[in-house]
Amino acid sequence: MFAKTAFIFFTWLLLAPLSWAGLNIQHWTTPQGARVYFVENHDLPMLDVSVDFSAGSARDTPAKSGLANLTRHVMGLGAGEYTEREIAEKLADVGAVLSGRLDADRAGFILRTLSGKAERDQSVAVLAAILSKPRFDGAILEREKARVIAGIEEEATKPESIGAKAFQAALYGTHPYALEESGEVASVKSLVRDDLAAFHRQYYRARNMVVALMGDLSRTEAEALAGKLAADLPGGDAPPPIPPVNPAAKGIERIISHPATQSHLFMGLPVFTRNDPDYFPLYVGNYILGGGGFDSRLTEAIRQKKGLAYSVYSYFMPMEQAGPFQIGLQTRRDATREAVNTARSELARYLAEGPTEAELTQARNNLIGGFPLRIDSNKKILEYLAVVGFYRLPLDWLDTYSAKVAAVTREDILRAFRARIRPEAMSTVIVGGQVEAQAK
Amino acid sequence: MRPFIPTPKPSMTRLLPLLGIAAALAFPARAETVEETLANGMRVIVKTDRRAPVAVSQVWYRAGSMDETYGTTGVAHVLEHMMFKGTKDVPAGEFSKRIAAAGGRENAFTSRDHTAYFQTLQKDRLELALKLEADRMANLTLAPEEFAKEINVVMEERRMRTEDSAQAKLYEALMASAYQSSAYRHPVIGWMDDLKNMTVDDARHWYAQWYAPNNATLVVAGDVDPAQVMTWARQYFGPIPARPLPVRKPQREPEQQGVKEVTVKAPAKQPVVALAWQAPRLNDPQADWEPYALEILAGVLDGHASARLNQSLVRDKKIATDVGAGYDDISRGPALFIADATPAEGQGVATVEAALKAEIARLVKDGVSEAELNRVKSQVLAGQVFQQDSLFYQAMQIGEWSTAGLDYKARDTRYAKLKAVTADQVRSVAAKYLVDDHLTVAVLDPQPLPEGAQEAPRNAMGAGHVR
Numbered sequence: 001m002f003a004k005t006a007f008i009f010f011t012w013l014l015l016a017p018l019s020w021a022g023l024n025i026q027h028w029t030t031p032q033g034a035r036v037y038f039v040e041n042h043d044l045p046m047l048d049v050s051v052d053f054s055a056g057s058a059r060d061t062p063a064k065s066g067l068a069n070l071t072r073h074v075m076g077l078g079a080g081e082y083t084e085r086e087i088a089e090k091l092a093d094v095g096a097v098l099s100g101r102l103d104a105d106r107a108g109f110i111l112r113t114l115s116g117k118a119e120r121d122q123s124v125a126v127l128a129a130i131l132s133k134p135r136f137d138g139a140i141l142e143r144e145k146a147r148v149i150a151g152i153e154e155e156a157t158k159p160e161s162i163g164a165k166a167f168q169a170a171l172y173g174t175h176p177y178a179l180e181e182s183g184e185v186a187s188v189k190s191l192v193r194d195d196l197a198a199f200h201r202q203y204y205r206a207r208n209m210v211v212a213l214m215g216d217l218s219r220t221e222a223e224a225l226a227g228k229l230a231a232d233l234p235g236g237d238a239p240p241p242i243p244p245v246n247p248a249a250k251g252i253e254r255i256i257s258h259p260a261t262q263s264h265l266f267m268g269l270p271v272f273t274r275n276d277p278d279y280f281p282l283y284v285g286n287y288i289l290g291g292g293g294f295d296s297r298l299t300e301a302i303r304q305k306k307g308l309a310y311s312v313y314s315y316f317m318p319m320e321q322a323g324p325f326q327i328g329l330q331t332r333r334d335a336t337r338e339a340v341n342t343a344r345s346e347l348a349r350y351l352a353e354g355p356t357e358a359e360l361t362q363a364r365n366n367l368i369g370g371f372p373l374r375i376d377s378n379k380k381i382l383e384y385l386a387v388v389g390f391y392r393l394p395l396d397w398l399d400t401y402s403a404k405v406a407a408v409t410r411e412d413i414l415r416a417f418r419a420r421i422r423p424e425a426m427s428t429v430i431v432g433g434q435v436e437a438q439a440k
Numbered sequence: 441m442r443p444f445i446p447t448p449k450p451s452m453t454r455l456l457p458l459l460g461i462a463a464a465l466a467f468p469a470r471a472e473t474v475e476e477t478l479a480n481g482m483r484v485i486v487k488t489d490r491r492a493p494v495a496v497s498q499v500w501y502r503a504g505s506m507d508e509t510y511g512t513t514g515v516a517h518v519l520e521h522m523m524f525k526g527t528k529d530v531p532a533g534e535f536s537k538r539i540a541a542a543g544g545r546e547n548a549f550t551s552r553d554h555t556a557y558f559q560t561l562q563k564d565r566l567e568l569a570l571k572l573e574a575d576r577m578a579n580l581t582l583a584p585e586e587f588a589k590e591i592n593v594v595m596e597e598r599r600m601r602t603e604d605s606a607q608a609k610l611y612e613a614l615m616a617s618a619y620q621s622s623a624y625r626h627p628v629i630g631w632m633d634d635l636k637n638m639t640v641d642d643a644r645h646w647y648a649q650w651y652a653p654n655n656a657t658l659v660v661a662g663d664v665d666p667a668q669v670m671t672w673a674r675q676y677f678g679p680i681p682a683r684p685l686p687v688r689k690p691q692r693e694p695e696q697q698g699v700k701e702v703t704v705k706a707p708a709k710q711p712v713v714a715l716a717w718q719a720p721r722l723n724d725p726q727a728d729w730e731p732y733a734l735e736i737l738a739g740v741l742d743g744h745a746s747a748r749l750n751q752s753l754v755r756d757k758k759i760a761t762d763v764g765a766g767y768d769d770i771s772r773g774p775a776l777f778i779a780d781a782t783p784a785e786g787q788g789v790a791t792v793e794a795a796l797k798a799e800i801a802r803l804v805k806d807g808v809s810e811a812e813l814n815r816v817k818s819q820v821l822a823g824q825v826f827q828q829d830s831l832f833y834q835a836m837q838i839g840e841w842s843t844a845g846l847d848y849k850a851r852d853t854r855y856a857k858l859k860a861v862t863a864d865q866v867r868s869v870a871a872k873y874l875v876d877d878h879l880t881v882a883v884l885d886p887q888p889l890p891e892g893a894q895e896a897p898r899n900a901m902g903a904g905h906v907r
Contacts, residue, residue, distance in 0.1 A: 043491050044491075044825060044828055045825060046825050046826060046829070084745075084746070084755070085751065085755075087745075087746075088744045088745035088746035088747075089744070089815065091744070092743065092746070092815045092816075092818065093814075093815050093818055094818060094822070095818045095819045095820075095821055095822020096822065097822075097826075113822075114822050114825060119822075143754075143755070143758050146758075146761070146784060146785060147754075147761045147762075147784075149785075150709070150710060150761045150782075150784065150785060151761070153709040153710075154708065154709045154710055156709070157606075157707050157708050157886075157889060158604075159604060258889065259707060259889060259890050260603075260604040260707075261599045261603045261604055262596070262599045262600060262603075262604055292540070293540075294524075294533065294536040294537070294540070295536070295537065295540050300533075303593055304533060304589070305589070307588075307590065307591075307592030307593050307596075308596070309593070309596050310593055310594075310596040310597040310600055311600065330596065330599075330600050331596060332595075332596060332599060362537070362540065365540075365541045365543065366540045366543055366544075367543075369541070369542055369543020369544075369562065369565075370543035370544065370545065370562075371543070371562075372493045372494050372563075373494055373543070373544075373545060373560055373561070373562070375492070376491070376492035376494045376831065377491075377492070377829045377830055377831070378829050379829055379830075
């Protein structure tokens with residue numbers, strides 16, 4: 001669901017280059033075809049590794065919705081010589097932490113381990129087995145299906161989840177970006193071992209893999225490590241790109257009743273790709289509209305002036321194909337109409353007038369002045385490497401970032417916003433208290 | 441979004457952070473901590489870490505929801521919101537604007553024990569943060585018109601975090617039941633009725649009582665010159681006069697005499713059962729051993745995916761979809777040891793509750809293996825290294841320890857003490873503390889959505905507004 005990935009996106013959008021000596025990113029391709037991105041740093045005796053595949057929920061079909069998620073998840077529950085219990089114990093024995101991630105575009109694993117040879121070898125061996133030799137044990141699969149279904153059913157009671165799902169469907173219709181990451185109850189029920197094994201063979205290929213490495217490792221060790229991760233993966237080509245989104249000319253409006261004390265608003269349209277030529281005008285412009293927290297117009301108008309919401313925001317999510325622009329907020333039921341109208345009129349005003357010079361200066365100062373904060377830990381640098389690698393951004397993306405933020409003008413923002421945010425194409429989903437609002 | 445409060449539910453996955461140990465132990469050359477108490481009683485602690493050209497500033501006030509009284513619950517957190525609403529020299533909203541213009545990030549959080557305000561900036565912008573923090577420590581305006589708006593924002597925050605979250609309601613009820621006399625029974629964000637009836641005078645009173653330099657600790661971490669930080673601290677905070685603080689009553693929690701049970705009905709699909717036992721907090725990091733043994737116990741039960749609870753209830757018996765256990769011993773008030781579980785489809789609350797207790801009984805009867813013990817300790821060791829990746833977290837630990845009345849330097853000791861915990865000690869604290877007479881059970885009784893989540897008529901609200 002987009003709500004979840006939105007957080008990662010915020011982090012990413014706010015990521016900015018070093019104003020001091022930049023990151024020395026080393027990049028190579030393993031003999032098997034995996035792309036590797038490495039920053040060597042020996043400050044702490046630890047290593048962060050991420051492996052990502054173009055194997056997110058956009059690779060699912062409606063009938064097998066949830067397959068990408070379940071495949072990635074069950075890969076970690078028994079692989080090669082290790083039972084699921086041994087996987088957890090081998091990692092814990094050396095204090096390593098392995099987590100998974102999945103969104104519409106990407107699926108992968110993140111490993112944090114001590115960098116001593118014994119600890120590193122043991123944790124990397126477990127990860128390598130998970131990537132190349134998942135067992136997909138039948139009993140474990142059934143158990144995990146039941147857990148995933150329980151999760152889907154629980155989410156279906158929550159207003160924010162109901163709204164996010166409806167919003168996604170409104171924006172993407174029959175495009176795979178409309179599919180829920182966890183899938184649907186019926187589709188998950190229908191999945192069998194062969195589905196997972198086939199999905200793994202098709203997508204968990206070296207040529208579809210991006211490895212990011214950050215920390216206490218030499219180049220030689222890094223090459224050996226990446227080679228080991230890629231060594232036994234299925235052969236074959238990377239999958240074709242995700243199909244382009246054909247955005248609807250006219251948006252949809254949905255109002256979904258729910259007994260919650262707050263109404264939830266989701267408003268937006270599919271618009272933003274990772275390689276959008278207007279990336280920077282939209283990014284800087286959104287800081288001013290609703291991305292810059294207390295510097296943003298939406299927060300000022302809805303929270304600061306009127307006290308109508310705790311959280312109100314807008315974001316652009318850059319994806320392989322058009323990711324959403326969204327405005328969101330939560331407000332008490334009887335204020336729904338006022339809050340929604342205020343958000344709409346702020347957007348309309350922004351599209352009419354654009355930002356002021358003072359707002360633009362403030363945005364630039366924050367985005368450029370905050371450089372060092374955005375890569376001040378191994379964890380943040382790893383995430384940067386993973387995104388640069390996955391989306392094939394230029395290696396100097398950070399180095400040129402400052403200049404690109406600084407170059408954005410009011411006219412750029414106004415033009416880019418007007419070109420993409422067409423009010424008639426925006427969809428709106430409101431979950432909650434329209435009944436009281438109507439009665440007013 | 442800010443300001444925020446930590447979730448009222450004690451985290452179930454806090455093993456590594458909880459076991460956090462002094463960074464200085466592993467990397468003495470890189471990390472150096474110096475401390476000074478200003479003439480007005482304010483503590484200043486500076487930790488250098490030169491991995492990135494960044495500085496974190498955190499001002500901790502030893503005033504949290506546990507210092508509140510009936511009728512004004514939530515005022516600590518409301519005041520936290522009001523701290524961004526202006527002083528004589530820095531109008532409402534300007535604090536955030538100035539930090540943002542400097543490329544900084546800022547926020548604040550309120551807990552049961554404390555209220556803290558933080559900024560992260562390029563190292564050469566640190567002075568701005570200290571100057572602004574000193575100003576709002578002494579000169580907050582607390583304008584009625586700003587209060588009138590902000591109290592609504594706080595109520596929205598409560599609706600979002602608690603009213604519309606079945607899990608949060610369950611934990612709110614668990615705390616309100618498990619604690620009898622301690623103010624820990626109140627939610628940090630406050631009861632809704634108290635928020636509805638709160639006045640600007642309540643906030644003013646709170647500010648006058650607790651926002652004094654002799655009730656505050658400044659923690660700075662990062663690529664900074666400690667001598668320069670001390671100079672700024674004396675310059676900006678030094679002139680603020682000390683004030684007598686209210687007497688703090690101990691409010692000791694009586695020993696529980698028998699199991700307590702509470703049920704919460706809320707919209708949800710699955711039930712949840714949460715168990716909370718009275719447990720000791722860390723009082724003397726040198727002499728205590730039980731809190732350390734309880735931390736290891738939490739790791740044995742829930743430290744990783746094959747730890748006892750998940751392995752037994754989720755993986756082997758398949759009677760639960762999720763389980764957890766947690767224990768936080770760094771606190772000013774009485775601690776709890778908590779376990780929870782979500783029954784699998786077709787399983788009842790009673791079954792999983794019995795299974796949780798059976799795992800504890802098995803541990804008490806058979807003890808823990810050396811392999812289990814060492815596994816948890818390895819995680820502790822690794823966690824100690826990993827946590828050094830976050831400057832913010834390093835500062836946070838110093839602040840939490842200091843505010844809880846503990847010597848942050850004793851975190852080195854703590855590491856040694858955790859390593860020294862024996863299997864027998866783990867068994868003995870389980871036997872002593874995880875007993876029914878000291879137990880509170882909270883059950884979420886899931887309710888179907890009253891009308892179901894249905895589509896409403898198309899034009900019910902706002903259709904055609906912008907178009």
